[in-house]
Amino acid sequence: MAENASNIRSKAKALLSLHSWSGIVLGMLLYAVIFTGTVAVIADEIGEWSNSNYPKNLLMTTDVNETVNHLAEITPDEYLDEISVYENDRQQLVYFFHTHKLNPNGDMDEFGFQYKVSPEGEIITQQQGFGSDLFAQDDTYALSRFLVSIHTELHIPSPWGLILTGILGLAMLIASVSGFMMHRHLFTDMFSIRKQRDGKSLKRDSHTVAGTWSIPFAILLAFTGSFFSFSDSFGLPAMGIVAFGGDQEALMHTLVGEQQHKSEVPKDSANLTLMIADAAKRQSAVPAFISISHFATESASLLTFFMPNEGEVGFEQLVYDATNGDFIEYKPLVGTVPSAGSAILSLIYPIHYGTFAGLFSKIIWVGLGIATCYVTITGLQLYAHRNEKGEQHWRWFSRLCTWGFLGLPLCSLSSASGFFISENLALNQSVWTPLSFLIAAAVVTILTLAIKNIALLSNVLLASNGLFCLLLPFIRFFSSGVSWIDAIQYHMVSMMFIECMLLACSALCFYRLYKSVQMTKKDTIIDNPTLSTQEAAQ
């Protein structure tokens, strides 16, 4: 009996040690990935907000068939292999006529002509290049792309960034599973912030409560996140080596579900606009993008891709025979027929990014993301607090925590400001967005080194965050001229949502600043009773 109790105690101790170390060793990077992941959940909304825009459903309201035929005439035949079409955040349709070939990095990439077309069918820009380069230089997505890329690969060159975020996912899995296993009173811990507690005890209770609520979410995100990172970085190529003897093209054909040998005999295509309308009618939604394969040949087909729709969690793909306009099938995400692998895969993305119920599920995901950020922050602060008492030199850890926790949001806000200001000055937004982040990071680092008092440093960074959150809606307004009245008039929900979030964050920052100043005043009075007596007398 005694041996059993001792065994349980030793396992509990081992779990606590594992929970602490998994959080501490990679805690700061984990916070960066979780914070930017919370932002990535609303990346589409940030894209619309940063361009002061709203989707005009151009795939439905313009004559895609006519435009494709016109562009096909001016594009070399070799790029008619595949044509992708989507609406960008500047109310333009982007047509990319491409084929596939190796890019200078040695990766299989799309290569061809990209046309940006206005709603009236006028070509605004025309560029030739690799798909990855064209997307990386597209100013429309400069802000959302930059923020999402921190989340997915921390801006570290491929595949190392993905491998690192995969390892961080596993560390998060360890921290959350060990946190779950440590709980002896799971339901009590969900509500137990003890009264008359402050400082470290309050922080510990807050860490436990926020952690308990977000455990299922954290496990789910850690699992799906590490799947994304590992499969993209080395998993898929490794599967190609084992299952297809290294033939990566055969692997891609199996996954995409495409026949390897297609007829290239010329044949007129049916009306694409009618096929898109039919797909939209079947799904009661507008496709996110369409892809036309082997245009104007006997093998021509059209794929329409839909984001999760009402009552559905996964993506939907409808395929049409583009030679006669007949609907062929609901195509699985991978392979040619429905399978367990495809079903699970189509669930992973919506679960990871909370896209399964529109803005409603995204708000819940953002809330849980903030809770997980809070758990990481309080976890590291608890560790810093514990070591600070024993050893003075551990104060650098508290300073590092303040630098990271308040610095990262400030740098992200600064990158958004850089995006708007560079647009006004007609500068390259794809360059100035990350550059603004780096400039802010340098300033935050200098402040962290220069301000000796950590409480003062924290207050300065908090005030800066609050100020940026307050100013950004105004900067956006002066940049685009689109006001809240316009936003209401054109149902620009994403724009209003992001600006409400910014104003709420600003209010929260200033409230925390007020509480912090109050706390400092209280501590000064306690430390200096003579002063308090004098103040009382006054």
Added chain:
Amino acid sequence: MNTSYLHFFKNRRFWLSGPATLLVSLFIMFAMAVWFPPGVGNVNNIMMPLIMFPLIWALLFFYTYLTTDLRKAQWLLVILFIINSLILTFQFLG
């Protein structure tokens, strides 16, 4: 640097739960591409190992980290390593 920070390198559990578990999990994932039924869609043997990799790793990690019988855990990893290595060897050379 204080050498007390590096004591875990001498710990057998560190090597079992760390590098050994990672290596065995990777081998299981690769070998699954060979023996997992591909299904009618012919993609399950590619997708399922990728999806299951974090779960396999977590399961082996927590087992090797929490077990009191390290010898048993060590043999389990050795057996899994040998079986999956043999499957991969037959796939490439067989």
